[in-house]
Amino acid sequence: MIVLSVADLAIAATLVLLLTLLSLRMHPDLGRQLVFSALRTAIQLSLIGMVLKVLFANASLLWVSLMAGVMLLIAGREVMVRQERRFRGWWGYAVGTFSMFVSSFVVTIFALTVILGDDPWYTPQYAIPLLGMLLGNTMNGISIAMDRLTETAWEQAKTIEARLMLGERADEAIADIRRQAIRSGMIPIINAMAAAGVISLPGMMTGQILAGAAPLDAVKYQILIMFLIASGTGFGTLAAVAVGSRHLFDARQRLCLDRLRQRP
């Protein structure tokens, strides 16, 4: 693999600077945002690189778990802020975080122990990137599904209640909305699997090839990751929508829209 020097990166940075100068003239705000984001990329990635370096040197279960925990909490926050009409209070945070924990962690641990079988199973070089990819993707699925669930329940409150009035159970009255929410949460990964290799070359596979892996080995890894992401996203979305749609009703099966935040 060709190792990059700081000078190599500086050359690439001049491209961004050039673009910034150009956009500053048209749109001062855009230029500022561009510089700011480029700086964030450099700083955040350098930091995570150092963290991973330390973590790889001290491959203890404690440190790996701690890292995984921090990643989960940040992803949980991201899921929450992406929903416009989320649940009030700690529920808004807990539904997404819990679902991601259930799906991403279970799938990652399953892959590490059963499929990869490294010794020890929590070897951070495998565990952290795997978990990262799973969290990143389940996060999308769950936030899209939850956003759809709460938004549609709000819009169709009259219909849900009309069905309750006719004696339907809460889960029957919201069944259509739940189905739509699950579908919209899973569509992105289904599309990604369908397009993989034809329209897009997945990032991880590209990375492995750049690092010198044989293409067919890289492809096998990519297929594994796609399957893991699809199942992680699917399970996470199902869990989040199941828990969330139940929390839209109280013990007497009344629709409780006051449990949702007003749109800001």
Place this chain on the structure above:
Amino acid sequence: MTTIQTAHTPDPVTAQPSLLELDRLQRPAIGPVSLAVAAGECVCISGPSGAGKSQLLRAIADLDPHAGEVRLSGMPAESIAPPEWRRRVGLLPPESSWWLPRVADHFHSGAALPLEEVGLADAILNQPVGRLSSGEKQRLALLRLLANRPGVLLLDEPTANLDPKNTARVEAVIAAYREARDAAVIWVSHDRDQAARVCDRHYAIADGDLQLQESAP
């Protein structure tokens, strides 16, 4: 004028035990309201918009949290599963909802519907719901509710979108149902003449309280 029927007083007209009892039912803007309705009896509630008529009916159907108790044949609502409660205490909202493509999809197949009695043709069942007029929707929603055979009817302006002829038909269908099934009816209406026609007792709602009107026959 201001007598408020309490839940424990038997109905003065029929002297029958009550089918539906509201016992100090309370919502933030309503009550406490106590009211007893006997089987086969019709009670009207009228009052200005926003006085809480619909809120009261929603609370009885257990769609909103409330204080106090509602009983059906002496059984508190809490002791009956919510879907079962709402089938027995059927609420007809002022605006009906239709969530499946065709009218017929909203009815159990095989049920004989008295379409003709509310002035509708059988062909309406095959129509897409988007083509229904508000008056047709209102009459179909009533038939859909009655198909559940509720023991108590909570009717929120059931003839608001109807012309006099269809209003009379709907009133007749409700009266026939009430008689056939000995149902208790709470009927919210703006129309004082209608109240006088259909109900045994008439209340006005003001400041969240029910006030008995003397006009009933």
